[in-house]
Amino acid sequence: xxxxxxxxxxxxxxxxxxxxxxxxxxxxxxxxxxxxxxxxxxxxxxxxxxxxxxxxxxxxxxxxxxxxxxxxxxxxxxxxxxxxxxxxxxxxxxxxxxxxxxxxxxxxxxxxxxxxxxxxxxxxxxxxxxxxxxxxxxxxxxxxxxxxxxxxxxxxxxxxxxxxxxxxxxxxxxxxxxxxxxxxxxxxxxxxxxxxxxxxxxxxxxxxxxxxxxxxxxxxxxxxxxxxxxxxxxxxxxxxxxxxxxxxxxxxxxxxxxxxxxxxxxxxxxxxxxxx
Ligand SMILES: NC(=O)c1ccc[n+]([C@@H]2O[C@H](COP(=O)([O-])OP(=O)(O)OC[C@H]3O[C@@H](n4cnc5c(N)ncnc54)[C@H](OP(=O)(O)O)[C@@H]3O)[C@@H](O)[C@H]2O)c1
Numbered sequence: 056x057x058x059x060x061x062x063x064x065x066x067x068x069x070x071x072x073x074x075x076x077x078x079x080x081x082x083x084x085x086x087x088x089x090x091x092x093x094x095x096x097x098x099x100x101x102x103x104x105x106x107x108x109x110x111x112x113x114x115x116x117x118x119x120x121x122x123x124x125x126x127x128x129x130x131x132x133x134x135x136x137x138x139x140x141x142x143x144x145x146x147x148x149x150x151x152x153x154x155x156x157x158x159x160x161x162x163x164x165x166x167x168x169x170x171x172x173x174x175x176x177x178x179x180x181x182x183x184x185x186x187x188x189x190x191x192x193x194x195x196x197x198x199x200x201x202x203x204x205x206x207x208x209x210x211x212x213x214x215x216x217x218x219x220x221x222x223x224x225x226x227x228x229x230x231x232x233x234x235x236x237x238x239x240x241x242x243x244x245x246x247x248x249x250x251x252x253x254x255x256x257x258x259x260x261x262x263x264x265x266x267x268x269x270x271x272x273x274x275x276x277x278x279x280x281x282x283x284x285x286x287x288x289x290x291x292x293x294x295x296x297x298x299x300x301x302x303x304x305x306x307x308x309x310x311x312x313x314x315x316x317x318x319x320x321x322x323x324x325x326x327x328x329x330x331x
Contacts, residue, residue: 095231138172158191255311
């Protein structure tokens with residue numbers, strides 16, 4: 056499995072396993088299956104309500120904790136005490152004494168709130184409770200503001216990214232600052248199977264004897280982006296995993312790049328309900 060390296064030297068498997076809406080018995084079986092077939096990077100969040108299930112699945116897999124890269128995410132909280140409580144609960148639920156990567160889940164509309172939360176994140180990093188820290192759903196203006204006060208810059212930014220929203224300007228910005236880019240929602244809530252997206256992606260998929268989701272994951276990986284598709288369906292978990300072996304050429308990449316329309320299918324971070 057190919058890895059990306061953060062500026063602090065920590066490595067993260069470039070293909071991960073998303074777990075939003077993967078809960079209870081179905082989620083547990085899916086995570087166990089993902090680990091069995093070779094995924095070593097799990098993406099969760101306190102908000103998903105599945106950290107305990109993930110901790111259980113990791114235990115049941117028999118795989119050493121150090122071999123698995125775990126990302127979790129926390130919302131901004133108004134007090135330090137609440138932030139500590141949230142983080143400590145994640146450790147308890149995931150049944151671990153450290154988290155590989157911890158992210159601010161959504162930016163606040165108030166830069167001071169993000170800066171305040173970031174001080175807490177930096178303290179976790181300095182204490183060795185997390186191996187890396189980052190942000191999610193941050194736009195360039197959120198990052199510009201955060202970097203004014205951050206002592207330790209974020210190592211990664213996880214954002215909505217798929218063929219309809221290729222995030223090229225954000226990728227350029229992050230590259231210049233040595234911050235890794237990670238995608239979520241690669242399948243556009245089903246949009247990749249519709250209209251012009253379907254037509255173009257099906258052409259590329261046919262050429263590689265692959266499926267449309269595989270081509271989308273391969274496109275992200277070829278751009279150096281961390282991808283973490285989610286599925287609770289055994290065949291799809293394997294299908295998505297095998298996307299790492301598909302090599303798209305320049306012409307394929309250009310075709311998929313040409314699908315970008317700045318189309319969001321998730322929430323715009325500037326208008327989220329979590330930005331209080
Ligand atoms: N940071 C954030 O704010 C944020 C926001 C959203 C998501 N995320 C993370 O990113 C991960 C991925 O995003 P997502 O879960 O929203 O969406 P996604 O991975 O784009 O899509 C998941 C959906 O696609 C289906 N699917 C998966 N593989 C498929 C395949 N090979 N063929 C056909 N359908 C397939 C799944 O169905 P089944 O499960 O029924 O198979 C599920 O309905 C999340 O799980 C989460 O870890 C982060």
